[in-house]
Amino acid sequence: MDVYTWSPYIPQKAKELGFEPITMLWGEKQTSEFKRLVVKGYAKTVFSFNKPNQQGQSDMSPQRGAQLWQQYIQPLKAQGYSLTSPACTNAPSGKKWLQDFFAACHGCTTSTTPQGHQQVILLHLKCNFSHTCLPEASKGGTGLLLDTLKATSEYAPSTPSNTLTASQAANCAIEDPVAEVARLKRTILDLKESLSPAGPNKRPTSTITLGRGIRRLVTLFQDLPTLIREADRREEEEESDEESDEGSNTEEDSPVDPAQLQRERDRTFAAFQHLAELIPGFKTKLLNTDGAVIASYLSNLTRGANDARSDDVSSIKKSVAIWLNQSPKTQPPLNPDDRALRGLQHDTTGALLCPLEYDWDDKEYDFTVRTKLRTCEDGFDVYSSFYARCFYKSGKGDLEDVEKGFLRGSLLVKTFSTIFMSPSSANSIVDDRENDENADDFRAHFSQPTASRKATKSCVAKKLRLEAITPRAIAYAAVLLHFSLTDAPHWKPIYNGFSYELLYNFIVDFFEDIEGVQAKARAKSLLKWWNKNALFRQIFPVRAAAVANSRASINKLKAQRARNEVEYEAAD
DNA sequence: ATACATGTGTAGATACGGAC
DNA sequence: GTCCGTATCTACACATGTAT
Numbered sequence: 001m002d003v004y005t006w007s008p009y010i011p012q013k014a015k016e017l018g019f020e021p022i023t024m025l026w027g028e029k030q031t032s033e034f035k036r037l038v039v040k041g042y043a044k045t046v047f048s049f050n051k052p053n054q055q056g057q058s059d060m061s062p063q064r065g066a067q068l069w070q071q072y073i074q075p076l077k078a079q080g081y082s083l084t085s086p087a088c089t090n091a092p093s094g095k096k097w098l099q100d101f102f103a104a105c106h107g108c109t110t111s112t113t114p115q116g117h118q119q120v121i122l123l124h125l126k127c128n129f130s131h132t133c134l135p136e137a138s139k140g141g142t143g144l145l146l147d148t149l150k151a152t153s154e155y156a157p158s159t160p161s162n163t164l165t166a167s168q169a170a171n172c173a174i175e176d177p178v179a180e181v182a183r184l185k186r187t188i189l190d191l192k193e194s195l196s197p198a199g200p201n202k203r204p205t206s207t208i209t210l211g212r213g214i215r216r217l218v219t220l221f222q223d224l225p226t227l228i229r230e231a232d233r234r235e236e237e238e239e240s241d242e243e244s245d246e247g248s249n250t251e252e253d254s255p256v257d258p259a260q261l262q263r264e265r266d267r268t269f270a271a272f273q274h275l276a277e278l279i280p281g282f283k284t285k286l287l288n289t290d291g292a293v294i295a296s297y298l299s300n301l302t303r304g305a306n307d308a309r310s311d312d313v314s315s316i317k318k319s320v321a322i323w324l325n326q327s328p329k330t331q332p333p334l335n336p337d338d339r340a341l342r343g344l345q346h347d348t349t350g351a352l353l354c355p356l357e358y359d360w361d362d363k364e365y366d367f368t369v370r371t372k373l374r375t376c377e378d379g380f381d382v383y384s385s386f387y388a389r390c391f392y393k394s395g396k397g398d399l400e401d402v403e404k405g406f407l408r409g410s411l412l413v414k415t416f417s418t419i420f421m422s423p424s425s426a427n428s429i430v431d432d433r434e435n436d437e438n439a440d441d442f443r444a445h446f447s448q449p450t451a452s453r454k455a456t457k458s459c460v461a462k463k464l465r466l467e468a469i470t471p472r473a474i475a476y477a478a479v480l481l482h483f484s485l486t487d488a489p490h491w492k493p494i495y496n497g498f499s500y501e502l503l504y505n506f507i508v509d510f511f512e513d514i515e516g517v518q519a520k521a522r523a524k525s526l527l528k529w530w531n532k533n534a535l536f537r538q539i540f541p542v543r544a545a546a547v548a549n550s551r552a553s554i555n556k557l558k559a560q561r562a563r564n565e566v567e568y569e570a571a572d
Numbered sequence: 573a574t575a576c577a578t579g580t581g582t583a584g585a586t587a588c589g590g591a592c
Numbered sequence: 593g594t595c596c597g598t599a600t601c602t603a604c605a606c607a608t609g610t611a612t
Contacts, residue, residue: 209605307606310576460604490576490611
């Protein structure tokens, strides 16, 4: 850390405290004191005129500056001092002042840069930490300085990143621009490495990137402040738990089922917990007392969340068309880039959107059901039920047992693996609507890996550190699949009166909000069915079972070696 | 202003071909 | 055969464009 006092004087304490003192010729009025104090060894660096281009500061002409420089500053070079150019303000007049100064200052060129360019003079960005430096830097002040560097010494720095510029500003002095830039780059690299020691990607993950998993794993529709509010509410409730919150709610006018409200709250709180798990340091970040910091943090997370959803909506739109077009029955073929001709008007997508309640394919009455559904005749509404056939294994279900086959359809599995594994991973999943005799064995959904090419990048699930398939991930995939079968022009939470938020909540609750032992067991086995997924296990080869196995092997080896030792000693 | 769609950049991986 | 550099590919992240 350097220290200076806007004068030649260096405080006695400065050196004792380990500061590197810098002397300064502030302006004309300090020349005598400067000459008296600044001798060989007094300091290593010298700053020169303070804002010579500004009235009320050292205020002098470039030509006068050059004279003073030659008289007082230049001779110090021979005494081992680092020389620093006049410190103009960041105003355009400062750049002009410096250019004129260099023009007038003959013989100031003392050394050369490694590139062989004439290094005219050491430059100093005038600033101080408390009030000038960072605001000016953020307004582009350092940019101007670098412009000046370029203009005066032919030194062209590689385009500095924002971080670099800020660091340069904070450093306040650029002695040798080339060395300085190189040094700062190394420092930044070091810092980055220390931030993320492991992993091939050394770049620290940005907040936006961190947010990408939120819609996929935490909540598809709720915004982050809602989740935080619910977490806060719970905390308050716990603190004053004897005081029931009856009447504290202002929802008197809209009669809400208390059980429904409680479920809503539980779901929201679960989302908060998932969020805290997904985003490293999330809870810590919330402790920040600066509301603006938190607001921008949350808005970046939200941006990432919505970006990722947007990516998924568009990629699933394409993929679904390609999968369905593989069947010759899909006539006319679907346009991968447009949902416009999908929905009820198309026989293939219509059949998949059609819930169990209706028989899309009834032939006896010449497809009247289909027609009635299309014309929204009374009592015929495709969007009245969540039991759409696209969610069912082989597209078939039983109205008397709606859970049977629900969320086991191959299209849903394809959608899931497209999002969480890779688009190409879905190719290995056999469409169960074509050959339903493969029914029960999940592995039958996957053909042998035919791709000669291995995955080239870690998949989304890995990036999100997803260790097991969660209900919310399945619900996310289900919503995206259903939506991509419609003819919606763009992503909407509600389309044709069908609420994707309600569908999402329905599927989440299907797993998370269960009454009864038998029902719980069925939901658990469904989740297990997903996690048993051979493809998914390829991605995470080291599971708990594998770790246990390796421990068992180690123990076995230990035991045998111990036994051998005993036998060896006995033989002696 | 915001959300969604589209385009660009890049990491990580393999395939290929020439030199030795 | 192996070593090494280059070309190419996939898929994610981010930037930019566009519509509402």
